[in-house]
Amino acid sequence: MHNIETPDPLFSRVSLLREIGPYIQRHRNKIFVIAFAGEVVEQPTFRRIIQDIAIIASLDVRVVLIHGTRPQIDSRIIEDGGQPLFHNGLRITDKDALLAVKEACGYLRVKIENLLTTALHQPQINNAALDVISGNFLSAKPIGVHDGIDYKYTGQVRKVNIESIKEQLSHENVVLISPIGYSPTGESYNLGYEQTAIATATALKANKLIFITHEPIPMPIPNAMTRQEAEELGEQMPLLKLIAKAVNQDIERVHLIESMTDGGLLLELYTREGIGSMISNESVEKIRPALLEDISGILELIRPLEQEGILVRRSREQLELEIGNFHIVEVDRQIVGCAALYQTDDLTISELSCVAVHPQYRANYRGDRLVNYMEQLAIKQGKQKLLVLTTQTSDWFKERGFDEKSIDDLPENKKRLYNYKRNSRVLIKPLKQKSVSSAL
Ligand SMILES: CC(C)(COP(=O)(O)OP(=O)(O)OC[C@H]1O[C@@H](n2cnc3c(N)ncnc32)[C@H](O)[C@@H]1OP(=O)(O)O)[C@@H](O)C(=O)NCCC(=O)NCCS
Incomplete structure (x- = not known):
């Protein structure tokens, strides 16, 4: 692809x-x-x-x-x-x-x-x-x-x-x-x-x-x-x-x-x-919550994808406000991947968003590990389903257990804010309870 x-x-x-x-x-x-x-x-x-x-x-x-x-x-x-x-x-x-x-x-x-x-x-x-x-x-x-x-x-x-x-x-x-x-x-x-x-x-x-x-x-x-x-x-x-x-x-x-x-x-x-x-003496690659000082690294990672229309554009200010929702993949202190979890009106559903892996670090299952990690995090927060809105990556998510749904299936706030011009596909995955500690 x-x-x-x-x-x-x-x-x-x-x-x-x-x-x-x-x-x-x-x-x-x-x-x-x-x-x-x-x-x-x-x-x-x-x-x-x-x-x-x-x-x-x-x-x-x-x-x-x-x-x-x-x-x-x-x-x-x-x-x-x-x-x-x-x-x-x-x-x-x-x-x-x-x-x-x-x-x-x-x-x-x-x-x-x-x-x-x-x-x-x-x-x-x-x-x-x-x-x-x-x-x-x-x-x-x-x-x-x-x-x-x-x-x-x-x-x-x-x-x-x-x-x-x-x-x-x-x-x-x-x-x-x-x-x-x-x-x-x-x-x-x-x-x-x-x-x-x-x-x-x-x-x-x-x-x-x-x-x-x-x-x-x-x-x-x-x-x-x-x-x-x-x-x-x-x-x-x-x-x-x-x-x-x-x-x-x-x-x-x-x-x-x-x-x-x-x-x-x-x-x-x-x-x-x-x-x-x-x-x-420690794992050199880790997934961890993002901090304010990670914002420049995250922007560097996601800007090219925003320009291609793959990700929705976020301003630096918005990212500062939402940084608590983000996790990053760090290799040798460089940010090579990120993903964010957002609450929705439906207390059982979280939205997974802004999933990205740096092009030089792909083809090594980092995307899978990152999505797995975010799923476990959502489960830990008591969620039963994970929602993704995507324009170009629906097959990738479907191969990872997400099902295509309709706009009607969206939680109320997501339905209200749905961007018809962008016309993203709605994908939802039911979350299975696993041993959280081993995944995190
Ligand atoms: C999706 C992504 C996170 C996966 O990263 P990764 O796991 O490190 O590895 P790859 O990109 O090499 O993808 C792994 C496999 O998925 C496939 N794939 C990648 N993007 C795809 C897409 N948009 N649609 C379908 N399959 C895709 C690759 O071809 C590869 O398949 P292969 O193993 O058969 O060759 C990464 O490709 C990425 O950052 N893409 C751009 C951002 C994006 O689309 N994010 C989702 C927005 S909601």
Whole structure:
């Protein structure tokens, strides 16, 4: 039923700019910890990823980078005639392996610093203040012996030097952290980059933790997940298990992006739909009562539909008066849907009106969920029937249990105000009592 038109390329660019603007504002001065596996550094897309990180830093995001080292350590051990040792997926770092760890960290640090320095000083970024700083920001302790296995120099983060990192961030520097930590007794410990990233993001109370992974994200992983969903999908991708744990701690949101997606980082952070998966400790999509401050967002959503004659025009003043009747669908704090319930003269009938879902968010049953929600709300208010007046969407409502009726079936006030010029169809649905709490 959609009106399929060839998109105007200029308009597409303009609407993309409009979409990006609010995200630039929102992310300014926020701390993002971006972590990537050692494998990602060796991929052809890595240079682009670094360029995108430089762009993000130039947009006033405070960036902390954490890199992995696994394949680089493995190849050094093998080159020296050794064999990488693992137990339960965790490296056993003996003295020789520790040497490989130090070499790998040194090599990767120089490589990343080099690429990032070039990217940060490109003419188009043009911010002389930006630099990359690496340092000794972590102290570590050994993992110890588990199930009789001594992990030797494999460690875990003991403390993150938050003050030093924040000091560097306040000078607009990108902070680069390698997964190696030192103990007060002078030992070095090999750390997992995932745990390092989680510990660092938690200590810094980072606004976002982003993992760029070389592993293909198994489908069908939804682009927005709750902690529980990530936990369940952890069997398919162990990183998700760690992410679920991280989200349970102090980190609000964790993003997972495939390294082979060109521009994945920018798309995920600066567009509404994103490209990867976002895991948060709360549902990122919700239906809630509308507030006065939602009026501009609602108007933006419904104006094009009013212009097409699909919805009846409402002035801003009218919307202010009637805001208590509205509910909105919110995705990542953006209004992507709305609906309103109005009382009628007939105490058993409510009118459902102004049902709309933003075109970019359709085809995902949001309309169904919204109408279901409003039905449950009407039931909660003691109503037995739901009325809709529609000019162009009657089939959609009929498919959802509404029956076509006549003007005579309208409650008195609706009959009096019926607009014969608009000639809307009258649709009524008998409401069935369900468990309200589960629907709401
Ligand atoms: C009706 C609406 C809320 C549904 O949103 P949604 O659930 O997110 O998803 P879609 O728009 O993709 O619609 C889902 C299905 O309904 C169909 N549909 C959409 N509009 C329709 C219409 N006017 N008449 C009949 N079917 C329609 C779609 O083709 C799609 O069918 P498909 O799954 O077979 O492809 C949304 O299309 C919308 O906002 N429309 C404009 C506003 C409107 O008409 N509101 C009602 C005014 S009273």
